[in-house]
Amino acid sequence: MKKSFLYKNFLFLAFAILFFSCQTDNDTNPKEKFAFKTPSNFPKPTYNLQENPITLEGFELGKKLFYTGILSRDGTVSCGSCHAQTSGFTQHGHDLSHGIDDKLTMRNSLPIQNLAWAKNFFWDGGVFHLDLFAISPIEAENEMGETLPNVLQKLRNTEGFESPKTDYPLLFEKAFGTKEITTDRFLKALSQFQLMCISANSRYDKHVRNENTNENKLTTQELKGLELFEQNCSNCHSTTLFTDQSYRNNGLKIGNPNDTGRHRITQNEEDKFKFKVPSLRNVEVTRPYMHDGRFRNLEAVLDHYTDGIQDSETLDESLKSTLKIELNQEEKEAIIAFLKTLTDEEFLSNPILSEF
Amino acid sequence: MNTKFNFSKIAFLAFFIAFSTALSSCKKDSETEPEIDPNKKGMLEIKFDNIVGQDDFTLGKDYQNAAGETFKVDLLQYYISNIILKSENGSEYIVPQEESYFLIKEHDENSRNIQIPNVPEGNYNELIFTIGVDSLRNTMPPAQRTGVLDVGVEGAGKEMYWSWNSGYIFFKMEGTSTAIEPTDTNPNGKFRYHIGGFGGYDTPMFNNIRTISISLGRDAAKTREEAMPSVHIVVDILKVLEGTTQISLSEYPTVMVNPFSLKVSENYMKAFEYHHVHNEGHE
Numbered sequence: 001m002k003k004s005f006l007y008k009n010f011l012f013l014a015f016a017i018l019f020f021s022c023q024t025d026n027d028t029n030p031k032e033k034f035a036f037k038t039p040s041n042f043p044k045p046t047y048n049l050q051e052n053p054i055t056l057e058g059f060e061l062g063k064k065l066f067y068t069g070i071l072s073r074d075g076t077v078s079c080g081s082c083h084a085q086t087s088g089f090t091q092h093g094h095d096l097s098h099g100i101d102d103k104l105t106m107r108n109s110l111p112i113q114n115l116a117w118a119k120n121f122f123w124d125g126g127v128f129h130l131d132l133f134a135i136s137p138i139e140a141e142n143e144m145g146e147t148l149p150n151v152l153q154k155l156r157n158t159e160g161f162e163s164p165k166t167d168y169p170l171l172f173e174k175a176f177g178t179k180e181i182t183t184d185r186f187l188k189a190l191s192q193f194q195l196m197c198i199s200a201n202s203r204y205d206k207h208v209r210n211e212n213t214n215e216n217k218l219t220t221q222e223l224k225g226l227e228l229f230e231q232n233c234s235n236c237h238s239t240t241l242f243t244d245q246s247y248r249n250n251g252l253k254i255g256n257p258n259d260t261g262r263h264r265i266t267q268n269e270e271d272k273f274k275f276k277v278p279s280l281r282n283v284e285v286t287r288p289y290m291h292d293g294r295f296r297n298l299e300a301v302l303d304h305y306t307d308g309i310q311d312s313e314t315l316d317e318s319l320k321s322t323l324k325i326e327l328n329q330e331e332k333e334a335i336i337a338f339l340k341t342l343t344d345e346e347f348l349s350n351p352i353l354s355e356f
Numbered sequence: 357m358n359t360k361f362n363f364s365k366i367a368f369l370a371f372f373i374a375f376s377t378a379l380s381s382c383k384k385d386s387e388t389e390p391e392i393d394p395n396k397k398g399m400l401e402i403k404f405d406n407i408v409g410q411d412d413f414t415l416g417k418d419y420q421n422a423a424g425e426t427f428k429v430d431l432l433q434y435y436i437s438n439i440i441l442k443s444e445n446g447s448e449y450i451v452p453q454e455e456s457y458f459l460i461k462e463h464d465e466n467s468r469n470i471q472i473p474n475v476p477e478g479n480y481n482e483l484i485f486t487i488g489v490d491s492l493r494n495t496m497p498p499a500q501r502t503g504v505l506d507v508g509v510e511g512a513g514k515e516m517y518w519s520w521n522s523g524y525i526f527f528k529m530e531g532t533s534t535a536i537e538p539t540d541t542n543p544n545g546k547f548r549y550h551i552g553g554f555g556g557y558d559t560p561m562f563n564n565i566r567t568i569s570i571s572l573g574r575d576a577a578k579t580r581e582e583a584m585p586s587v588h589i590v591v592d593i594l595k596v597l598e599g600t601t602q603i604s605l606s607e608y609p610t611v612m613v614n615p616f617s618l619k620v621s622e623n624y625m626k627a628f629e630y631h632h633v634h635n636e637g638h639e
Contacts (some may be wrong), residue, residue: 129496182508183509187498198595265559266560268559
């Protein structure tokens with residue numbers, strides 16, 4: 001039954017894509033490559049793709065917008081500045097991401113991957129629709145320091161620009177039919193690019209889908225790590241997305257007392273110092289870890305769970321009783337070996353997502 | 357044309373005065389006002405007059421609150437949405453939601469006059485509306501946030517949206533007070549009241565959506581195809597600081613995403629009062 005449901009969904013998607021490609025252009029081949037495909041081991045996307053059907057032109061525009069400095073006040077910062085593809089779309093080597101005028105932000109940038117399945121965005125879940133997500137970094141004075149109306153105006157002002165400069169109204173026309181640059185179109189184009197950042201081809205995924213060749217098969221140690229992971233970690237980092245998308249206090253020592261996490265959004269005392277459970281896909285390349293990037297490597301993360309958990313009023317129930325996860329050195333190594341099977345080389349080097 | 361207009365207007369007024377003084381209970385007389393044809397549609401205007409006590413409110417002018425603090429306001433704007441008109445006979449006209457969002461700005465006189473089209477003819481004696489933006493709209497994607505809700509347009513949603521938590525600011529009042537001790541971070545004694553919070557998307561949080569009902573008492577706004585009544589609502593800005601809870605600006609110079617904002621929204625609910633209605637135009 002489950003299979004037929006999936007099958008139906010696929011048929012529907014296929015039809016939607018066919019329908020769309022017939023409508024816009026006669027050259028359908030490149031578009032089919034851009035069809036949004038739900039990987040067979042993934043659930044149904046949260047994002048409503050019917051409201052923003054992905055097209056090659058929309059995706060290309062979104063990619064341009066993702067990598068342009070126009071989004072920032074002085075042209076120095078693009079989305080890609082803090083979200084580099086090779087680091088799983090995070091800012092490599094920075095505990096706290098930094099934006100315009102070298103100002104530090106409060107947090108470590110989260111990866112841009114599998115956002116079609118995300119319910120909320122940011123470490124505190126303050127934004128709950130992907131289309132609304134980009135406004136925050138554009139307008140934060142320590143990120144891009146711009147205003148959305150001004151970005152839209154700067155884009156409108158590029159009309160008639162010739163290569164190598166970009167004529168954005170022309171790109172909007174290709175993507176949406178007219179040159180008009182609206183809030184909605186701008187944000188939808190950015191979403192189209194981000195929605196296509198799908199990571200589902202790690203060795204783990206291929207293991208789950210029985211696609212691994214002999215030399216690619218998970219090793220005994222990795223399989224042992226998977227087993228340990230399922231016993232000790234998947235309560236929160238539930239598999240497939242490797243996050244249950246909840247907000248929890250995992251017992252970190254309080255760093256910045258002003259960053260109360262989820263509490264900043266809800267103002268509920270019980271949400272103090274709770275942060276989103278991050279996905280562990282590509283975790284090998286998204287270091288450093290935690291909302292403030294305090295742990296430089298995975299060993300430090302596991303050491304926290306075995307020896308570093310601080311009790312507090314909002315500490316997660318699953319850690320309350322023991323204040324630790326019991327793991328010996330060998331088990332930690334196995335878990336780390338397993339976590340590295342979540343690295344998706346195809347995604348990290350996919351040329352269609354890259355800036356150049 | 358002018359004389360004809362004057363004549364009919366005088367005739368109407370004469371009838372109106374005669375009937376309202378002598379036969380105030382006999383309302384349904386067809387000669388006092390045009391008959392109501394519910395199939396016909398007209399308009400209804402609501403004017404929001406910001407005031408202070410008995411006086412007209414002016415940006416940049418010194419006022420004094422109940423705490424004895426002198427203050428002036430530089431910016432005052434708020435959303436009015438989800439308007440319902442109730443008529444004397446109990447029928448309701450719910451303004452279609454897409455057309456039911458207004459941003460009232462003290463610095464923009466046009467924004468203070470809301471004109472509602474396609475209102476069925478009727479004598480409306482109660483207005484119900486939300487000060488702020490309903491929770492559903494607060495959860496919608498940008499495609500459903502247009503007009504005064506567009507977060508990418510100056511003078512619209514841009515100034516009334518917290519980009520980091522998806523929510524709208526319902527009521528915004530900023531200014532300065534000599535009572536606020538200047539500090540390094542606030543050298544000019546500024547106060548900033550940004551009131552919002554729609555109850556949360558999937559986690560409950562504080563909710564400042566305030567829906568109020570305003571009765572026109574014995575009056576009615578008489579919408580006819582050819583006549584647009586104008587209802588005047590006064591909004592006493594002093595009530596923002598003392599409607600129910602007396603608030604000191606020096607104690608609370610900044611109220612934004614904080615449960616204390618509930619006190620402010622509770623206060624400003626009390627600021628909205630019916631003043632009068634103009635029913636001219638019945639020719």
